[in-house]
Each structure stands twice: as C-alpha cells, then as structure tokens.
Amino acid sequence: MTCLQNNTTAIQKDDVLLVCTLRNERIRLPYFMKYYRDLGVKHFLFIDNDSDDGSREYLIGEKDVSLWHTAASYKKALYGVHWMNGLARKYCHNHWTLTVDVDEFFVFPFCDTRPILALTDWLDNSGVQSFSAMLIDMYPKGPIDAQPYQEGMDPMKIAQWFDSGNYMLSTNAEYQNLWIQGGPRARVFFNDDPVNAPSLNKIPLVKWHKDYVYMHSTHMLLPRRLNHVYATEGGEKASGALLHTKFLSTFVQKTEEELKRRQHYAGSREYLAYHNRLQDDPELWCNWSEKYINWRQLEILGLISKGNWA
Secondary structure: OOOEEHHHHHOOOOOOOEEEEOOOOOOOOHHHHHHHHHHHHHHEEEEOOOOOOOOOHHHOOOOEEEEEOOOOOOOOOOOOOHHHHHHHHHHHOEEEEEEEEOOOOEEEEOOOOOHHHHHHHHHHHHOOOEEOOEEEEOOOOOOOOOOOOOOOHHHHHHHEEEEEEOOEEEEEOOOOOOOEEEEEHHHHOOOOOOOHHOOOOOOOOOOOOOEEEEEOOOOOOOOOHHHHHOOOOOOOOOOEEEEEEOOOHHHHHHHHHHHHHHOOOOHHHHHHHHHHHHHOOOOOOOOOOEEEOOHHHHHOOOOOOOOOOO
C-alpha cells in the first residue's frame, strides 16, 4: 500500500477510529462521512483499492482522513482483511475502532441521543472489548433501480424496508462466533441454496490491540474470546446493527463490475447469484417487510439489545 495522506498524528488518546476499504464509492462518501462524524468518529483510515471514479480525490484534503492506495488483488488480501489488519495494528492500538464498508451504517441503543463515545465508555467500564452488530439488509419498495441515488442522499430515504424475521442462527465451533443467515438476500437470491446465503453476523466495534486480527471480514476475530458477544447463561448482551444499504440504483452497475473483477469470496458466487436473479427484475419487498423507524423498533423485534445499559 502507498500512503497518499497521513493525518494520524492528529489522533487523540480517546478518539474513536474507523477503518474502511473501498473501491469506486465516490457517490456514497459524502453521506457516509457525515453519518459517522455525527455519530462521533474522529478519524477515518481508508484503503482505496484502485478506484477510478474520483474517490481518492474526494478524500484527499479532509483533515480527519488518512488514505492509502493499492492496486493489488482484493482477493489475495483476504478480501481486504490483511490491509485493514495492518492499518489497525499500526494506528488503532488501544482505540475503539469501527471497521465497516461504505454501505454499512452502525446503529446502537440510544444512538439517537448518545454519541458513540457514550457507548465505548460504558463498554470500557463494563470490561467489554468487542461489540456485535447484526447486518440488516435494507431495500426499497418496488424495483431496486426505480429511484436514482444521488450524491449526498441518506440511502435510508430510499432503502427504508427490512426483514423483521426469517433469520437462521448457529454457532461456529472453531471460532466460537455466532453465524447468522437469512433476510432478503437468502429469501430472493439464495432461496434454493440458503446454506450459502451471505453471513449477517458482524463484530465491527473493537477496543483494538496490536495483537488482534480479523479472520474473515468482520465476522470473527482472534483471539477467540472477542467473538463471545452473546449471552450463554440467560439474559442478553448489548448489541447493535449495521444497516446495509447495498440495494440502491447503483447496485446493478456494481454487480456487473464485480463479476468482471472476480475478486470476491468463492469465485464471486454472491454476485453471480445477484446477476442471475436481476434478469427477472426482482423486488425485495414483500408483505412481511417492515419499514425502518429507529433503534427501538429493532430492539422490540429482537434484532438488537441494550442489555443492561440504561
């Protein structure tokens, strides 16, 4: 990786950091940055995987951004995990760090009235070092490409709906993390092969240590104790959600690009499923879809929990 802009000397002791790998996400960046700045993130560490849409040019000059560029293989870097682990090891030690994609928006209990620092302070005081967030696929009512997404828009203004149920839960015996599948992607794109539907379990917020590593996206970590984000003896542990806004008007073009690149997991199996099903112009909305309101709605549905955080 080549460093294009290093502002990490501005990072303060208690700052919450964000690490992200991206490619050709220029149109999404303005709202993404606003959302996480408003949430309380103080510094962004971006790896740009050879964008050609102006993503790097947009980020250069932002004082709370440090930026690296690489044209290397996303697949050979374990889908960006090696790059992000490397930056986190060097710059995120002893900081609460969010690791997310540009189409993921972190939601946690009380996020409408409390900044992320309130959550991380409580986690510190509780002796907790990792915080889970279930990936919730958001989608529009009607065809995916019916309403054009414009730069700076809140994607949840278009992708307002989600599945309130239809989720499968198990435990990974090797890494001891939860494994969650289901939602609209399993229902529409993997309805004949649900076992291979994308995983929805994430641990995106970690009090980072230089010896920690993600093993596969943000689904699991080493050491294994960081994966124990669920209660095993009754009660509930606090948890959040990542509102996943992949399904906008830009989705069809993105799918075609990623199929050509073949840089994603299992020979881009997920994007092949999208491509094949998109020929039928599918709608993800169904009669059981819920319109998103706020985090309290997700808590009532059992998709997040405030645990014993009051």
